[in-house]
Amino acid sequence: MSIYIHIPFCSSICTYCDFCKLLKNEKWINEYLDALTQEIQEKYNKEKVKTIYIGGGTPSSLSLENLKKLFNILKIFNLDNQCEITFETNSEDLTIEKINFLKKHINRLSIGIQTFDKNIIKTLNRKLNIDNVKLAFKNFDNINIDLMYGFQNQSIENLKQDLKKIIKLNPKHISAYCLILEPNTKLYIDNYNPVDDDKERQMYDLIVETLKENNYIQYELSNFSKKGYKSKHNLTYWNNNNYYGFGLGASGYINNVRYENTRSLNKYLKGNYIKEKHELSLKENVQNEFILGLRKLEGINKDKFYKKYKFNIKDIEPVKKLLSQNLLIENKENIYINPKYLYISNEILLNFI
Amino acid sequence: MKQENIRNFSIIAHIDHGKSTLADRILELTGAITEREKQDQLLDNMDIERERGITIKLNAARLNYNYKNQDYIMHLIDTPGHVDFSYEVSRSLAACEGAVLVVDAAQGIEAQTLANVYLALENDLTIIPVINKIDLPNADIPKVKKELVETLGFSENEIILTSAKTGEGVKELIEAIIERVPAPTGNKDDSLRALVFDSYFDSYKGVVALVRIKDGKLKLKDKIKFMATNATYEITELGFNNPKPQNTNILECGEVGYICASIKSISDIKVGDTITLENNPAKESLPGYKPMRPMVFCGLYPVETNKYPDLRDALEKLKLNDAALEFEPETSEALGFGFRCGFLGLLHMEIIEERLEREFNINHIATSPSVIYKITKTDNEVIYIDSPAKMPDRQKIKIIEEPYIKTNIYVPSEYIGSIMELCQNKRGTYISMEYLSQTRVNIHYELPLSEIVYNFFDKLKSSTKGYASFDYDLIGYKPSDLVKMDVLLNGEVVDALSLIVHKDFAYNRGKAIVYKLKEIIPRQLFEVPIQAVIGSKVIARTDIKAMRKNVLAKCYGGDITRKRKLLEKQKEGKKRMKMVGKVEVPSEAFLAVLNIDEEK
Numbered sequence: 001m002s003i004y005i006h007i008p009f010c011s012s013i014c015t016y017c018d019f020c021k022l023l024k025n026e027k028w029i030n031e032y033l034d035a036l037t038q039e040i041q042e043k044y045n046k047e048k049v050k051t052i053y054i055g056g057g058t059p060s061s062l063s064l065e066n067l068k069k070l071f072n073i074l075k076i077f078n079l080d081n082q083c084e085i086t087f088e089t090n091s092e093d094l095t096i097e098k099i100n101f102l103k104k105h106i107n108r109l110s111i112g113i114q115t116f117d118k119n120i121i122k123t124l125n126r127k128l129n130i131d132n133v134k135l136a137f138k139n140f141d142n143i144n145i146d147l148m149y150g151f152q153n154q155s156i157e158n159l160k161q162d163l164k165k166i167i168k169l170n171p172k173h174i175s176a177y178c179l180i181l182e183p184n185t186k187l188y189i190d191n192y193n194p195v196d197d198d199k200e201r202q203m204y205d206l207i208v209e210t211l212k213e214n215n216y217i218q219y220e221l222s223n224f225s226k227k228g229y230k231s232k233h234n235l236t237y238w239n240n241n242n243y244y245g246f247g248l249g250a251s252g253y254i255n256n257v258r259y260e261n262t263r264s265l266n267k268y269l270k271g272n273y274i275k276e277k278h279e280l281s282l283k284e285n286v287q288n289e290f291i292l293g294l295r296k297l298e299g300i301n302k303d304k305f306y307k308k309y310k311f312n313i314k315d316i317e318p319v320k321k322l323l324s325q326n327l328l329i330e331n332k333e334n335i336y337i338n339p340k341y342l343y344i345s346n347e348i349l350l351n352f353i
Numbered sequence: 354m355k356q357e358n359i360r361n362f363s364i365i366a367h368i369d370h371g372k373s374t375l376a377d378r379i380l381e382l383t384g385a386i387t388e389r390e391k392q393d394q395l396l397d398n399m400d401i402e403r404e405r406g407i408t409i410k411l412n413a414a415r416l417n418y419n420y421k422n423q424d425y426i427m428h429l430i431d432t433p434g435h436v437d438f439s440y441e442v443s444r445s446l447a448a449c450e451g452a453v454l455v456v457d458a459a460q461g462i463e464a465q466t467l468a469n470v471y472l473a474l475e476n477d478l479t480i481i482p483v484i485n486k487i488d489l490p491n492a493d494i495p496k497v498k499k500e501l502v503e504t505l506g507f508s509e510n511e512i513i514l515t516s517a518k519t520g521e522g523v524k525e526l527i528e529a530i531i532e533r534v535p536a537p538t539g540n541k542d543d544s545l546r547a548l549v550f551d552s553y554f555d556s557y558k559g560v561v562a563l564v565r566i567k568d569g570k571l572k573l574k575d576k577i578k579f580m581a582t583n584a585t586y587e588i589t590e591l592g593f594n595n596p597k598p599q600n601t602n603i604l605e606c607g608e609v610g611y612i613c614a615s616i617k618s619i620s621d622i623k624v625g626d627t628i629t630l631e632n633n634p635a636k637e638s639l640p641g642y643k644p645m646r647p648m649v650f651c652g653l654y655p656v657e658t659n660k661y662p663d664l665r666d667a668l669e670k671l672k673l674n675d676a677a678l679e680f681e682p683e684t685s686e687a688l689g690f691g692f693r694c695g696f697l698g699l700l701h702m703e704i705i706e707e708r709l710e711r712e713f714n715i716n717h718i719a720t721s722p723s724v725i726y727k728i729t730k731t732d733n734e735v736i737y738i739d740s741p742a743k744m745p746d747r748q749k750i751k752i753i754e755e756p757y758i759k760t761n762i763y764v765p766s767e768y769i770g771s772i773m774e775l776c777q778n779k780r781g782t783y784i785s786m787e788y789l790s791q792t793r794v795n796i797h798y799e800l801p802l803s804e805i806v807y808n809f810f811d812k813l814k815s816s817t818k819g820y821a822s823f824d825y826d827l828i829g830y831k832p833s834d835l836v837k838m839d840v841l842l843n844g845e846v847v848d849a850l851s852l853i854v855h856k857d858f859a860y861n862r863g864k865a866i867v868y869k870l871k872e873i874i875p876r877q878l879f880e881v882p883i884q885a886v887i888g889s890k891v892i893a894r895t896d897i898k899a900m901r902k903n904v905l906a907k908c909y910g911g912d913i914t915r916k917r918k919l920l921e922k923q924k925e926g927k928k929r930m931k932m933v934g935k936v937e938v939p940s941e942a943f944l945a946v947l948n949i950d951e952e953k
Contacts, residue, residue, distance in 0.1 A: 177906055177907055178906055180906050180907075197900075197901045197902040198898075198901050200901070200902055201901035201902050204902075221904065222906070222907070237913075251914070258913070258914060260914065278914075284917075287917070288913055288917075291905070291913065291916060291917065291920070292913065295905075327878070341878065342904075343901070343902055343903075343904050344878065344900050344901070344902060344903045344904065345903070345904050345905070346903040346904055346905060346920060346923060347878055347900065347903055349905075349920055350920060350923055350924050350927065353917075353920050353921060353923075353924045
């Protein structure tokens with residue numbers, strides 16, 4: 001079983017972010033952690049936990065005291081020996097005190113850097129403390145760095161600089177995402193202009209190429225790792241497996257039901273956690289299997305598919321058609337997207353909708 | 354009602370001169386509607402009419418008015434203002450003895466003002482000239498009066514000034530109608546002759562026909578006969594619009610109303626036909642029935658091929674309300690089964706398309722409009738074709754002729770230059786020009802109809818800041834140096850995109866079309882070449898580059914639900930696409946030729 005825990009609080013709000021987030025406030029954090037405890041106790045069924053991901057918001061923005069409280073809550077879980085525990089951070093929070101504390105409780109650190117360009121950082125309303133980042137690298141082995149590309153007027157040269165700096169840090173894992181303008185974000189309202197499709201693709205290809213040259217393995221559309229350092233937690237999602245989502249706005253997938261928690265702090269504090277529940281039909285389940293599974297470069301395992309659904313993946317009409325068109329490729333174990341078409345994978349996925 | 358106390362009249366005007374608003378004021382003042390029921394432009398029933406501010410279909414309302422202690426009933430028959438619908442205007446005028454000619458106090462006489470006056474004169478109507486919108490700050494009443502007197506020969510004291518907006522002058526107008534428009538002249542004791550001037554389909558009542566009793570009378574349960582088709586029916590409902598439908602037992606000589614007779618077969622009723630009684634038939638039918646000839650043709654195809662029967666049903670129902678619409682089955686290699694449809698003009702075509710979408714919810718594809726070409730083959734056989742697909746081999750053609758029109762273009766004189774430039778670019782031949790006043794002219798050109806069909810209106814509007822008005826008459830066929838141009842997508846001819854074009858224009862048009870298609874057709878998984886060819890000669894080419902990005906970005910935990918919605922939305926967008934060979938083509942691509950700009 002995998003567990004996602006959402007900490008919605010942030011010290012400042014990034015201009016592109018449309019996740020569930022709140023400016024932090026000590027009183028709320030206290031009440032929130034209490035409600036979180038309640039929610040976990042109500043839903044969690046003592047399953048063995050193989051991965052935990054603490055995301056946000058900005059979990060690292062919590063004070064040391066609140067962090068202690070948070071990790072006390074995690075004692076409820078029945079952890080597997082090898083349990084991967086990831087914690088999301090921003091560089092400005094990575095003080096020696098917090099690093100020393102986190103070291104005792106987690107084994108994977110994710111640092112949101114996004115870019116090293118000072119002007120872009122300012123536009124995004126973010127901060128970067130490079131000394132803290134270096135300190136983190138001295139203390140953790142398994143680190144993910146988030147990289148973002150596709151900023152307004154960003155040049156290929158600019159992206160090359162970002163890549164160079166990240167590679168120099170030598171993280172075990174890199175997530176690279178194109179900036180997306182979401183409605184109700186400051187950038188969107190300000191009529192920010194992201195790069196066009198051709199430029200974006202050029203950037204994506206550059207990232208894939210550069211990281212490959214530097215011994216990173218691309219295992220998902222936007223995720224790259226050194227050998228043996230794939231994100232086990234995120235693979236849970238992409239393998240369409242079950243996970244609990246706890247916290248404000250979190251979502252989970254348990255016993256064939258996908259649920260989403262409320263984004264209203266008030267409701268959450270009152271114990272009305274769930275906003276929506278939806279039991280999946282077989283068709284929806286299989287569709288999700290493709291939407292998620294084909295994000296992985298290795299694709300979907302044919303045997304596992306059969307064990308899960310009791311029919312052959314190759315009996316599905318669109319699969320036959322897409323294989324014949326060479327849009328999907330088959331090897332001994334798996335069916336996967338022809339890498340040429342990975343960045344236009346929606347065109348392939350639409351065949352399943 | 355005594356026949357001498359009946360008045361039947363139409364309001365005629367150039368589009369936008371305030372005809373429908375004036376009709377509303379008349380309805381209000383005669384108490385046909387109360388303030389509470391007021392909904393702007395009551396006689397315009399269709400949503401499209403209200404939204405576009407145009408009248409397409411006729412409508413007839415009965416009004417009651419007491420004048421000098423006498424009760425009168427008046428029938429107001431609304432008319433469309435657009436040149437495409439002049440047949441409907443002439444039918445409605447045939448049901449009247451008088452016409453109110455509305456001219457905008459700021460705009461003055463326009464192309465359709467004149468066209469409508471001629472129609473009214475042909476029908477021997479008494480015309481009451483009205484200058485409307487006198488409340489406008491830029492109204493120039495003396496100038497418009499002068500135009501009416503000098504161009505149309507009215508005397509100044511005949512002219513009534515109104516503001517449909519404020520209601521000023523409307524009472525005076527109503528009384529002028531009673532004073533000046535003659536009472537109906539028919540003989541109430543003769544055998545029945547009723548003119549059908551419109552019909553529409555009502556899903557409860559079946560076919561409803563609007564009629565004017567010219568002679569005799571019509572009662573409930575009468576057995577009637579349509580004289581053109583010989584079909585017979587029993588009257589199941591009689592009534593008039595006040596303006597809401599009101600049943601009655603009898604329509605008397607001179608009156609206007611509607612009839613229902615369980616008429617299910619749409620082909621049995623023809624606008625312009627005469628109704629008489631089966632057991633006491635009139636000897637002669639009323640003059641005036643002539644079938645309308647469509648001038649513009651295009652293919653209509655369902656986007657989803659299984660909707661073909663729905664499209665046929667919809668066209669049949671529309672035809673009921675719209676006698677001018679013609680259609681016959683047609684097959685396209687690219688688009689499958691569809692219909693070749695004939696329309697009175699471009700606006701008519703647009704309206705039918707819009708009604709298909711709105712009233713029948715049918716996603717369809719329209720191909721580029723075409724006119725009827727006359728082809729003399731080398732063996733001297735003469736054929737008429739309404740579609741590029743029917744064009745014979747070039748070797749077998751001796752002469753191609755195309756329909757020509759003569760224009761009336763009314764425009765402020767400062768735009769004479771722009772109009773001439775436009776008409777020259779459209780292969781026009783200058784005929785003459787008349788000054789209506791010192792600042793306004795009527796320009797006559799001879800132009801191929803196909804050039805009118807092809808973005809003429811838009812150009813006219815844009816090159817005269819919307820000041821020009823335009824009307825035309827068909828003058829017959831003339832030989833032209835025309836060729837068929839095909840468009841290839843991904844190396845394959847798309848028959849639905851073929852068009853007939855003048856040789857001198859082929860290169861520019863071909864170039865414009867391929868670039869327009871490049872704009873409209875989204876990128877595909879692979880690169881798609883677009884070519885315009887004449888015979889086997891490529892005259893223009895461009896490529897649609899392969900798609901570079903269409904991907905769900907971040908996809909963690911809860912995102913799957915949102916991502917699914919995104920994909921579902923994309924899927925919905927694909928429904929507007931037609932697979933042509935391996936290429937997904939949006940339906941609007943088939944009309945690309947209409948919206949191209951060759952100067953680019």
